[in-house]
Amino acid sequence: GDTTTTADVTTLTPGTASGFPPFEYVNESGDLVGFDVDLLSAVVEQTDGYELGSWEDLAFDQLIVALDNGNIDVAAAAMTINPDRDETIDFTDPYYDANQAVLVREGGSFRPENKEDLADRPIGAQAGTTGKDQMDSLVEDGTISSSQTNTYENYVLAVQDLANGNIDAVIVDTPVAETFVANRNVVVSFTIETGEQYGFGVRENASDLQSALNEGLQAVRDDGTYADLTEQYFAS
Ligand code: ARG
Numbered sequence: 732g733d734t735t736t737t738a739d740v741t742t743l744t745p746g747t748a749s750g751f752p753p754f755e756y757v758n759e760s761g762d763l764v765g766f767d768v769d770l771l772s773a774v775v776e777q778t779d780g781y782e783l784g785s786w787e788d789l790a791f792d793q794l795i796v797a798l799d800n801g802n803i804d805v806a807a808a809a810m811t812i813n814p815d816r817d818e819t820i821d822f823t824d825p826y827y828d829a830n831q832a833v834l835v836r837e838g839g840s841f842r843p844e845n846k847e848d849l850a851d852r853p854i855g856a857q858a859g860t861t862g863k864d865q866m867d868s869l870v871e872d873g874t875i876s877s878s879q880t881n882t883y884e885n886y887v888l889a890v891q892d893l894a895n896g897n898i899d900a901v902i903v904d905t906p907v908a909e910t911f912v913a914n915r916n917v918v919v920s921f922t923i924e925t926g927e928q929y930g931f932g933v934r935e936n937a938s939d940l941q942s943a944l945n946e947g948l949q950a951v952r953d954d955g956t957y958a959d960l961t962e963q964y965f966a967s
Pocket of ligand 1 (some may be wrong): 747748749750751755789809810859860861862904
């Protein structure tokens with residue numbers, strides 16, 4: 732996007748990948764909303780030199796590319812901080828913890844308790860995610876064949892395919908799994924403890940922005956905004 736500098740304020744173009752409730756989703760009015768959207772807005776408000784421009788809603792696996800080529804300046808997409816991604820972009824301090832959940836149909840008899848129970852089952856995950864990494868590792872260890880992996884543009888489509896019976900499980904971040912459980916006919920069958928932490932992504936060497944966002948994160952934790960937002964989006 733356009734990183735326009737007026738007076739002393741830099742306008743940042745934020746990027747996300749909707750279809751990941753409650754972190755980022757499009758509501759009934761067609762507006763992009765969610766925990767990440769509100770959190771990043773609050774964080775940037777705490778900074779002196781930055782303001783947020785309008786959001787770019789992209790495919791999750793395009794966010795790092797979009798940061799790299801300057802189409803966005805911050806990725807706020809429940810993005811797990813990991814060494815692979817850290818080679819290309821930089822992250823703020825962590826702002827949320829997650830593991831991976833294995834979702835199955837609510838009414839069905841299939842209730843896997845561990846990875847081995849997924850043997851020879853068609854499963855799904857979103858392209859470019861750590862859930863997709865888990866699915867790939869099931870292929871590597873021979874639990875499923877690569878023809879049983881199904882990759883989706885977003886998790887809403889994956890959960891629809893699960894509900895339809897086209898696949899038997901979806902691997903997705905635990906907080907998002909809970910939201911699908913509350914709103915769709917799916918249940919969490921077991922969880923994989925991955926110990927993930929989300930951070931906002933910025934271009935490498937954007938250290939001024941990175942530290943401004945880290946200070947903003949600390950400020951919204953200190954003033955209670957962070958607690959209010961977790962209450963709003965995660966209290967059920
Ligand atoms: N935390 C996972 C990852 O970093 C999934 C993130 C998906 N985010 C999204 N907005 N669709 O790979």
